[in-house]
Amino acid sequence: xxxxxxxxxxxxxxxxxxxxxxxxxxAAVISGLKTVQSQAYGPEARGGVSKxxxxxxREMIWYSKVTVPNFLLALTQASLNTYSKTLSEGAVxxxxxxxxxxxxxxxxxxxxxxxxxTAKEKVGKAFTANIVAVGAINKALQxxxxxxxxxxxxxxxxxxxxxxNKKALSAGADLITPEQTEAFRQRLG
Amino acid sequence: MSKAVLxxxxxxxVEGAIAAGMxxxxxxxxxxxxxxxxxxxxxxPQEGGKFIQMEDELASIAAVxxxxxxxxKAMTATSGPGFSLMQENLGYGAMAEIPCVIxxxxxxxxxxxxxxxxxxxxxxxxxxxxxxxxxxxAISPSSVLETYMLIIRAFNLAEKYRTPVIFLMDxxxxxxxxxxxxxxxxxxxxxxxxxxxxxxANKQCYYVPEGQYVPAMKPFGQGERYNITxxxxxxxxxxxxxxxxxxxxxxRLLDKVEKNVDDITRVDEYAMDxxxxxxxxxxxxxxxxxxxxLEARTAGKKVGMFRPVTVWPFPxxxxxxxxxxxxxxxxxxxxxxxxxxxxxxxxxxxxxVCFLGRIDGTVISxxxxxxxxxxxEENHHGE
Numbered sequence: 001x002x003x004x005x006x007x008x009x010x011x012x013x014x015x016x017x018x019x020x021x022x023x024x025x026x027a028a029v030i031s032g033l034k035t036v037q038s039q040a041y042g043p044e045a046r047g048g049v050s051k052x053x054x055x056x057x058r059e060m061i062w063y064s065k066v067t068v069p070n071f072l073l074a075l076t077q078a079s080l081n082t083y084s085k086t087l088s089e090g091a092v093x094x095x096x097x098x099x100x101x102x103x104x105x106x107x108x109x110x111x112x113x114x115x116x117x118t119a120k121e122k123v124g125k126a127f128t129a130n131i132v133a134v135g136a137i138n139k140a141l142q143x144x145x146x147x148x149x150x151x152x153x154x155x156x157x158x159x160x161x162x163x164x165n166k167k168a169l170s171a172g173a174d175l176i177t178p179e180q181t182e183a184f185r186q187r188l189g
Numbered sequence: 190m191s192k193a194v195l196x197x198x199x200x201x202x203v204e205g206a207i208a209a210g211m212x213x214x215x216x217x218x219x220x221x222x223x224x225x226x227x228x229x230x231x232x233x234p235q236e237g238g239k240f241i242q243m244e245d246e247l248a249s250i251a252a253v254x255x256x257x258x259x260x261x262k263a264m265t266a267t268s269g270p271g272f273s274l275m276q277e278n279l280g281y282g283a284m285a286e287i288p289c290v291i292x293x294x295x296x297x298x299x300x301x302x303x304x305x306x307x308x309x310x311x312x313x314x315x316x317x318x319x320x321x322x323x324x325x326x327a328i329s330p331s332s333v334l335e336t337y338m339l340i341i342r343a344f345n346l347a348e349k350y351r352t353p354v355i356f357l358m359d360x361x362x363x364x365x366x367x368x369x370x371x372x373x374x375x376x377x378x379x380x381x382x383x384x385x386x387x388x389x390a391n392k393q394c395y396y397v398p399e400g401q402y403v404p405a406m407k408p409f410g411q412g413e414r415y416n417i418t419x420x421x422x423x424x425x426x427x428x429x430x431x432x433x434x435x436x437x438x439x440x441r442l443l444d445k446v447e448k449n450v451d452d453i454t455r456v457d458e459y460a461m462d463x464x465x466x467x468x469x470x471x472x473x474x475x476x477x478x479x480x481x482x483l484e485a486r487t488a489g490k491k492v493g494m495f496r497p498v499t500v501w502p503f504p505x506x507x508x509x510x511x512x513x514x515x516x517x518x519x520x521x522x523x524x525x526x527x528x529x530x531x532x533x534x535x536x537x538x539x540x541x542v543c544f545l546g547r548i549d550g551t552v553i554s555x556x557x558x559x560x561x562x563x564x565x566e567e568n569h570h571g572e
Contacts, residue, residue, distance in 0.1 A: 022195070022366065029195045029368035037195070037366035043220070043304045062479035063555050064365050155195075 005056040005186065006066040009133075010083050011075030013041055013050045016130030019156060020073065021052030023134050026152035027144040028056050036064045049079055056143070070186075071141065073133055074099065075115065092184050094137060111140055111184065113175040119168065128168035135172025142185040193368035198336045198358065199266075201369065202292055203228035205337035206264050208374055209344035210381070211290070212238035213263040215252035217245050217271060220304045221360040222294035225266035246274035250291065254282050257289045258409040258417060262344055266292035269311055270301055272318070279353055280319035281419040283442060286395070286404065288347035288382055290340065292356040294363040295472075295523075297550035306550030307360035309472055310524035315355045316501050322439055324446040326453055327355040327501035331475035333367040339498065345380035346453060350445045351403050357500055359523065361473025361552060382406045393424040402445045446502060455498040456507045460486060464493030465516045466562065469508070469532050471500050474521055474553060481558035492562065503531040512539055517565060521545045521558060 007024060009017040018039045025037035034057045042048035053066040068088040074080035074095045084093065084105045094111045101107050113136060119129035131153065138149050150169065157165050196204070202225050206214075214229035230240040239256075243249040249265045256263040267275060272293040282289055295311045297303035311318075315327045328343050330336040340356055347354040385392060385405035394407045394415040407415055420428035421435035429435065446453060457475075460482055461467065470478045475496050485492040495511060497504045518540055520529040525548050533542050545561045547553050 025366055025368075026195045029193050032193075033368075035195070035366075035368055038361075038364060041305055061367075062476050062483070064361060064473070064476045065552050065554065067554060067556070 003057055003059055004061065005071075006069045006088070007054045007056070007071045007073075008066050008069040008083060009052045009054075009073045010079035011050055011073075012079070013048045015050065015075050016127065017050050017073065017075065018052040020130040020134050020137075021054045022156055023149070023152045024054045024056070024137075024143070026155055027148050028054070030148050030151055031144060033057065034059060034061050036061045038064055049076075049082070051079070051083070071137070073137060075129065075133070092141065094133065094140065111136070111176070111180060115172070115175070118171050118175060122171045123164065123168045125164060125168075128164060131165050131168035132172035132175075135169035136175045137172075139173035139176040140180050140184045142181060193370045195366050196333050196369050197224060197364065197366045198330070198333050198362040199224035199294065199364065200228050201333045201336040202266070202340050202356070202358070202363075203232055204371065205340035206290065206344065207232055207236055207238075208337075208377055208379075209341040210262040210379055211264050211344065212236060213253065213256040213261040214238070214265065215241045215243050215249045215256070215263070216265045216267065217243055217249050219268045219271050221296050221307075221363050222266040222268050222271075222292060222358075224363075225292055225294070229264075229266075246271035247278065250275040250278040250282070250289075253289045253291075254278060254285070254287045257287045258285075260408055262288075262348070264290040264292065264344075266294065268294050268296045269298045269308075269314075272311055272314065276314075276318040276320075279355075280321055280323055282353040283319070283323040283325075284321075284419045285417045286351040286406075286442070287353070287417075288344075288351050289353050290343045290347055290356055291353055292340075292358060295357065295359040297548070303550040305360070307473065307552060308523045308548070308550065309359050309474065310527065310548070311357065312471075312500065312522070312524060312527040313530075315357055322443060324350070324352050324442050325355070325501045326350070326352065326446060326499070327357045328498060329357040329359075329472040329500045330362055330498075331457075331472055331496065332362065333365060334369045334371075336362060337369065337371060341377060341379070345378065348380045348382040349403070350449065350453075351382060351406060352442075352445060355501070357472065359473045361476065365473070384408060386412065394426045395422065395424045397424075397441065402441055402448060450502055450506070453499055454502060454504045454507065456504045457494075457496040457498050459494040459496075461493035461495060461511060463491055463514075464511075465491040465514065466519060466565070467493055467495045467508075467511055467515055468519045468521055468558065469495045469497070469528065470521045471497050471528060474523060477553050477555050477558060478521055480555035481562070484555060484559060485562060490562065497528070500528070503528070503535075505531075505535050508532065508535045512536065515540050517541045517543060519543045519545060519558075519561060519565065521553060521561075523547050523553065
């Protein structure tokens with residue numbers, strides 16, 4: 001990992017992209033990495049564009065915002081169109097497969113998978129889409145050990161929802177092929 | 190496994206306040222300070238404290254002053270629109286000498302502005318928002334851990350000087366999460382207001398011994414009855430129209446801060462020893478400034494950061510001490526130029542002061558600052 005690994009999570013308010021971002025920050029803290037997590041959203045409780053950011057580093061992180069992300073998750077077309085314009089070279093982009101890949105994006109760097117559908121049909125709860133995404137992201141990028149990630153999830157979900165979230169995490173991981181893991185894994189130093 | 194926990198700035202404000210002894214919170218939740226009300230509502234009952242959601246911000250600060258007068262360490266939290274509504278009673282707290290902490294997590298204004306976006310445009314309001322000459326202490330944190338540590342200091346100063354202390358946060362820090370290792374509670378220094386249990390005419394409730402500035406506080410509602418008012422008052426706490434007494438009173442209120450400025454003022458300096466350009470900033474802006482300073486240093490530029498941690502009173506003496514070594518100063522803040530006025534006042538005609546501000550609710554980046562530094566080099570008379 002270079003000095004700073006920048007992750008951006010974008011979608012519509014209510015999709016839980018902030019929680020997805022917080023879970024990676026929590027996993028970083030558990031692993032002893034430095035992290036800063038922040039978000040930007042509109043005044044609405046549901047709808048509107050929601051963006052969350054997690055920065056991982058082995059060193060002190062001063063500037064708290066993402067400038068050129070190494071990774072982007074986009075769950076809506078609007079957020080994909082907006083945030084695919086500012087990416088670092090070689091950035092990995094994960095999108096829901098209902099979205100179309102903008103022309104400016106290199107399709108070989110895009111992981112297009114059925115996140116929303118998997119949450120609704122395989123896990124059985126549409127609102128677990130963010131956790132499905134977390135599972136898929138970690139499987140592709142290989143950022144954290146599975147148990148660390150699960151601990152990160154546990155610290156931020158209501159008591160009694162561990163099982164369904166565990167199911168969502170592994171359903172997300174199952175969406176990633178070994179070839180994708182090989183192509184997109186990040187070196188954690 | 191690391192001992193660090195992931196914590197948001199607003200959560201750190203709650204935990205720090207509780208560590209400082211806060212046992213009463215009254216507020217009216219407003220973005221981006223809402224997590225402070227939520228956290229206080231969850232945590233205070235666990236600590237034997239009380240949380241009240243009030244009908245508005247006027248009532249919130251009134252309840253806080255009442256709780257503090259009755260002996261509790263009390264706090265409220267708000268953002269710009271609510272901070273405006275609290276101004277009248279903030280002055281009351283200063284006049285009646287009631288310690289409390291008022292958190293303002295600044296967002297983009299004016300008015301309701303951009304509710305979820307950062308700004309630092311309440312800086313001058315913190316000083317001049319309430320009418321009349323009054324003492325002001327305001328502190329501004331730039332990280333999650335510092336939020337925890339400094340809110341304890343805010344309570345300590347409020348108790349020591351019997352005056353409201355403004356904890357001037359911004360959305361950048363309030364909504365930012367970082368891994369923090371909190372200090373052992375036994376290592377913390379916690380002040381408590383000096384109390385007076387003496388009754389009788391010579392120990393009136395606002396009696397101040399010669400050479401001192403802060404009256405010991407009589408417990409309100411216990412023992413001797415006394416009066417609290419926002420009117421000019423004598424030592425008994427009852428209103429007076431005496432110009433002499435009023436002038437002496439306001440003078441003493443101001444002296445509490447002015448005569449103790451060295452105790453109250455704190456700055457954070459980075460790479461200032463040989464700096465020829467000082468970047469002045471406060472609160473969340475320091476994050477971008479630090480990144481820019483580190484990068485400028487790598488490029489061999491003699492740039493340092495001068496960050497007032499106590500933002501009121503402005504650390505005039507500390508900045509003045511740096512003037513001789515400096516070629517110029519760059520003020521960076523998320524407003525149209527507020528602390529800039531203080532920096533210009535201190536720099537006078539000696540040193541050029543340049544400015545980089547932001548008023549659109551976005552965050553100033555290290556690249557913005559580096560570009561400004563290059564522009565200053567090209568045009569080294571500044572603006």
